Amino acid sequence: xxxxxxxGGDLVQPGGSLRLSCAASGFTFSSHxxxxxxxxxxxxxxxxxxxxxxGKRETYADSVRGRFTISRDNAKNKLxxxxxxxxxxxxxxYYCVRDALVGRTAFDNWGQGTLVTVSS
Amino acid sequence: xIQMTQSPSTLSASVGDRVTITCRASxxxxxxxxxxxxxxxxxxxxxxYDTSTLPSGVPSRFSGSGSGTDFTLTITNLQPEDFxxxxxxxxxxxxxxxxxxxxxxx
Numbered sequence: 371x372x373x374x375x376x377x378g379g380d381l382v383q384p385g386g387s388l389r390l391s392c393a394a395s396g397f398t399f400s401s402h403x404x405x406x407x408x409x410x411x412x413x414x415x416x417x418x419x420x421x422x423x424x425g426k427r428e429t430y431a432d433s434v435r436g437r438f439t440i441s442r443d444n445a446k447n448k449l450x451x452x453x454x455x456x457x458x459x460x461x462x463x464y465y466c467v468r469d470a471l472v473g474r475t476a477f478d479n480w481g482q483g484t485l486v487t488v489s490s
Numbered sequence: 491x492i493q494m495t496q497s498p499s500t501l502s503a504s505v506g507d508r509v510t511i512t513c514r515a516s517x518x519x520x521x522x523x524x525x526x527x528x529x530x531x532x533x534x535x536x537x538x539y540d541t542s543t544l545p546s547g548v549p550s551r552f553s554g555s556g557s558g559t560d561f562t563l564t565i566t567n568l569q570p571e572d573f574x575x576x577x578x579x580x581x582x583x584x585x586x587x588x589x590x591x592x593x594x595x596x
């Protein structure tokens with residue numbers, strides 16, 4: 371069974387930093403692109419970032435580029451999101467998401483999410 | 491960025507109904523359109539990919555259609571567990587973008 375378990379969410383002051391982690395199990399982690407998707411309170415879903423299986427390719431949404439860094443450790447089956455210079459608008463539940471191996475990108479397995487709250 | 495627009499935002503229905511949700515892209519996305527189901531407190535569920543393909547385990551009462559810019563998600567014989575919020579998402583180009591969601595309520 372595929373499992374994705376996020377951690378690291380917290381209450382942080384504006385300008386602060388956090389590192390989110392996602393522990394993956396139940397599949398060959400290194401074979402899949404992995405993504406972070408977020409949902410602000412009362413809002414819709416927003417794709418944040420992706421990384422390919424070997425960790426050499428990464429892409430970001432414009433809203434986070436330069437402040438967020440995605441990374442992975444395939445030996446530990448873990449995905450990370452370093453988030454710096456946090457803003458109030460970064461407040462959201464952050465989901466770790468697996469990309470299905472179906473050709474084009476599709477998000478076939480999601481974690482339960484970890485809440486990041488940016489407030490003074 | 492490709493903008494995705496869903497309608498309606500909220501849909502009232504009853505068990506056994508047939509419901510249709512529409513998703514429109516701001517430019518052509520071929521058939522690179524996926525659907526997800528979200529329920530409060532639960533991990534989002536993968537419903538449909540490539541417009542009309544159901545992943546293993548998704549009930550056949552869910553179906554999708556469309557191409558280019560206009561797409562639909564149809565649920566026939568609505569079940570109690572189907573009351574949720576549905577999102578479309580384009581995978582034609584990054585940034586991958588979602589519709590604003592359609593809440594299906596009783």
